[in-house]
Amino acid sequence: MSIALVDRRSVNLLVLAFSAVLLGCGGGGSSSDGVTGPPPPNNPPPNASTLALMVENNHYSPANDSVGVGATLTWTWNSCTGDGYGGSVCTAHSVKFDDGPESGVQESGSFSRTFAIAGTYTYHCAVHGTAMAGKITVK
Ligand SMILES: [Cu+2]
Structure with missing residues (x-):
């Protein structure tokens, strides 16, 4: 009986953690507006390794x-x-x-x-x- 309760609590914690990860990913998508993050590279040639x-x-x-x-x-x-x-x-x-x-x-x-x-x-x-x-x- 007590083992089953512990298992159910663990499952609930896992579901909560998983949901938090999903929400975190969904709310962080502000990089496409170009305001945050480093500026895009200045049109580098394809396959260039060292200039x-x-x-x-x-x-x-x-x-x-x-x-x-x-x-x-x-x-x-x-x-x-x-x-x-x-x-x-x-x-x-x-x-x-x-x-x-x-x-x-x-x-x-x-x-x-x-x-x-x-x-x-x-x-x-x-x-x-x-x-x-x-x-x-x-x-
Ligand atoms: Cu030489």
Whole structure:
């Protein structure tokens, strides 16, 4: 007899909890009005993974990337290191695509390229050759 009472009380508590969850979900739908929450992304290209890359000493970061058609990638040079005397030493590199476009050899700055056609684009550093190489896959 007492066991049955406990069971019924437990069932009632479960029903109450379940109802509260349902009500909570139904009452929270105010995100579609655009007032709350973060702003929507500014029309990112489909499948874009990384739009900002780094030119570092003897490698690109990331070396391989995959983006959507129409994406613009920007490489930013980060090739200066401390000289041990409070100054810095910068090493010149470049982004040179096998199909033509290239940044020119530089110690700092940036280079951008927009990929309008799907395909695989390989590039390397004109100073360090294919030992410093990267690949962009455009889908
Ligand atoms: Cu280089």
